[in-house]
Amino acid sequence: MTDVVFFYLFAATALLSALMVVVARRIFHSALWLALCLLAVAGLFGLLDADFLAAAQVLIYVGAVVSLMLFAIMLTQRSVGGRLECHITKHGVLPLAGSLGILAALIHLTRTGFPSAAALPSSPMPTTIPIGEQLLTTYVVPFEVASVLLVMAMIGAIVLARRDAGQ
């Protein structure tokens, strides 16, 4: 019973804050709403018995990515004579129709036969050890590729964001 209550609490929080991310006039407020949305998604991960992912979501997304976004927003605001607000485009009908179409297609896809909640299999609750083992055995090649990708992104970000990058 409590998981039903918590599911709807987290789901409503995630949806409402995602809507606020999209419609908020100030981009800074958008980023703060995104932090709330990501926290609600971390709660959903907790409900799905993914304890490691819930912690990683809070640490990486809310802790690192959102603060990175906030720094970038503060660095790119024009303080004198600039527009601090960011507007939605005028021609908003076509994107609305497109995303509603995608939504209808996705919800139609969920109506095909997936197992019901009655057949919920048990899961290993502390998932950190199995995830770590699988990362170093079954998924060791993607793991190494991901580490190379991280190094590349780090070097690329440093090179791009340097002051004298244009010289």
Place this chain on the structure above:
Amino acid sequence: MIGLQHYLILAALLFAVGLYGALTRRNAIGILLSIEIMLNAVNINLVAFSRYQPGAGLGGQVFVVFVITVAACEAAVGLALILCIFRTRRTVEADEVNLLKW
């Protein structure tokens, strides 16, 4: 009782909201924020499938680890590019960055 379909429909709604934001936001950082929402919708789907499919194991959760890694890379490089554009063009509005457009 909360079933798999609840999570799938929630993820579909989040994805549609993120897609709408990515299509309508003019600020380039706003587009990045919307893309993060879409990635999170996909993550919910992956975790829900790995939880509800019998015998699925933890493959879905390992995939979410990789998605989070790639999203962090994307945010870092994307924001560095936006800073670069802001230095040369003094704007981050996606409509005004049209040098390669004719």
